[in-house]
Amino acid sequence: MTNKNSRRSHDAFFRWLFADENHLRALLKLSAKSNLEIQQFLAAVDPNTFVRIPDTYSNVDETGEADLAFRVNASSGDHALVGVLLEHKSGPDANTLAQMKKYVNSVMNAYAQSHSATQIPTVAILFYNGKVPWDPYKNFPQYPEYFHNLILPFKAAFVNMTQISDDDCLKCEDVATAMGVTAMKYAFNRKKLLAILPKFQKALTQIPYDEAKNLLEKISVYLKEYLGESILKELDMAFVSIGQKYGFVSAGDVFRQRLAAGKAEALAEGISKGLSKGRKEGLSKGLSKGRAEGIRQGLSKGRKEEKLSLAKAFRNKGFPLETIAEVTGLSIDEIKAL
Structure with a gap:
């Protein structure tokens, strides 16, 4: 939840991630595994019909009021609409x-009136990831619990995100939702965060490059607010390198990742493309602008046998011995002996 005097990134992160209907469905399915209210809600609607209500109705933007608003069809099959508010x-x-x-x-x-309806029954789902126990829906000490939903002008559901299990997140096919929930669960617990978040690395490689890069950047901004600048350095170490964390942005990081995976042939192809651009101004001039330095940095941490394997691949591609020597750091005699 954000008010007009606040621009806290944790609210922006929640809105950014779960404004997507696919991520919303994944979030609700994860929540339903441990939350009876969400189970009942999903049984009462058709989850495949979620549509976000436009900002003109929900006032949702970077400094808006409501976090997220959706409509969804009731499961009765008569196309009856149900309103859904998500609050964080x-x-x-x-x-x-x-x-x-x-x-x-x-x-x-406002949405009902614009669609010639008198009203839309609404479910308000509150997602909470704070450090202390809290559930505002139970803060009616003067009334028995039986009356709670009668006091509220909407159906209420409460999800404590810390109760979503790590195993369920790791098994979730929606990597962005699973990592986002994990980051929110442990936003106040550095030790657990660093223990669980790197376990998503394999799953992260299964989504498109730009999506993975954007997701990791958003998570970093979100966690920095709670845990400070130092968490970014620790995450860099947990994800092997800054390049690996942010989408393999430097030549050296690309080579380290590919060498670790044993993909020498794919690496040779990537270098060939890079060198072709440099030939316009001369091969040596192109390399002097950073390609050779990036490659040397990437290989500096590789094992000797990996360098030899890479040099052999380059040689088979027809690269000059001098160029291979400069790129790999091996001597020409070592290259000739391959």
């Missing part, structure tokens, strides 16, 4: 219920 809190907030009541009135009623 990272700490107890006494104004939460008043805020959500306001959202139901301003967001859902």
Whole structure:
């Protein structure tokens, strides 16, 4: 939840990730494994029909009020619409219920009127990842629990994100949702965060380059707010290198990753493409602008046998011996002996 005087990145992260209907479905399925209210909600609607309500209705933007608003079809099959509000809190907030009541009135009623309906029954789901126990839906000490949903002008559900299991996240096919939930679960627990987050590395390689890079950058900004600048250095170490963490942005990082995977042939192809650009101004001039330095940095941590394997691949591609020697750091005699 963000107010007009705040631009906290944790709210922006939640909105950015779960504004996508696919991520929303994955989040609800993860939550339902340990939350009866969410199980009942998913049984009452058709999860495949989630559509985000446009910002003109929900006032959702980087400094807006409601976190996220959606509509979804009821499972009855008669195309009856249900409103869904997602609210995120990272700490107890006494104004939460008043805020959500306001959202139901301003967001859902406005949407209903624009679609010639009198009202849309609304479910307000609060996601919480704070350090202390809290559930505002149970803060009615003067009433028995039986009356709680009668007091609220909407159906309420509460999800403590720390109760979503690590195993369920690691098995989740939606990598972005799983990593996002994990980051939020352990935003206050550096030790557990560094223990679990690197376990997603293999799954991370299965999604497109740009998506993986963007996801890791967003998670870094989010965690920096809670854990400070030092967490980024620790995450860099956990993910092997800065390049690996941010999408293999430097030549040296590309080579380290590919060598570790034993993909010498793919590496040779990548170098060939890079060198072809340098030939326009001369091979030696192109390399002097950074290609050779990046390659040497990448290979400096490789094992000797990996360098030999790479040199052999280059030689088979027809690269000059002098160029191979400069790129790999091997002597010409060593290259000739291959």
